[in-house]
Amino acid sequence: MPETTLPAQATVGRRVAFTHHRDLSKACRDQIGIITAIDTGQRAALRIRLDGSRSNLNVAPDYEGLRYLDEVVPVPELPMGRFQPSAQHPGMDYIYDGVLVVEFEDGDMVAITEDRARAEAAVATYLRDQAGIDDEADIREALADLTSRRVVFEWEPEDAECAWFMNPAVEGDDQALGVHYLPA
Known part of the structure; x- marks a missing residue:
């Protein structure tokens, strides 16, 4: 499998707005999250953890329900x-x-x-x-x-x-x- 090409905004720690496919047609759809890891060896190269969640989603960097926000911060550790x-x-x-x-x-x-x-x-x-x-x-x-x-x-x-x-x-x-x- 060829490596996935990433846009410049796709960096670990980038805050993102994410909408599940089922909600794309709804007005209030975005959930805020953070890119926790990147694996360019797969199509869904971005691992995104939505705020308030303890698990990651694997998302393609060009997915239509993904919007890159301006803020880049350290990825917070999950409490254990x-x-x-x-x-x-x-x-x-x-x-x-x-x-x-x-x-x-x-x-x-x-x-x-x-x-x-x-x-x-x-x-x-x-x-x-x-x-x-x-x-x-x-x-x-x-x-x-x-x-x-x-x-x-x-x-x-x-x-x-x-x-x-x-x-x-x-x-x-x-x-x-x-x-x-x-x-x-």
Whole structure:
């Protein structure tokens, strides 16, 4: 495969505006990101990480949904290790009365709070609003399975299958968080 020719603006650290192909006809379409790496040995030579994302997109330098911005900055390192979860993190977008509720791919759920009453209220509301459960007996039955746990949240490397994992905490871990876990 011949090497891809790059425009002069295609440099590592260049800020870019990117639009997914499905959104090209929409008015508000751009997402801002940064070029994190370049590999001229492939057609999609630019690796672009959109702001707020932990993974890269491989993009051709002449893709119609790519606009090079003027700013060139150092590529920020992704945070690694433990973190305190918040609604700004991927997969943590449901909050009820200040309690984050996360549903995992396998259907398990966690309410990030040590307070059982607040966890029950948040999970019950999630089950009604997001899961569409309207039978209060089913909700009460589910809430009976809530168990208290101590966990830590840890970032995974860039491009991993999941952005983060929730892992059991060891006894005496001062960074552990109290959660209420609901198995599927």
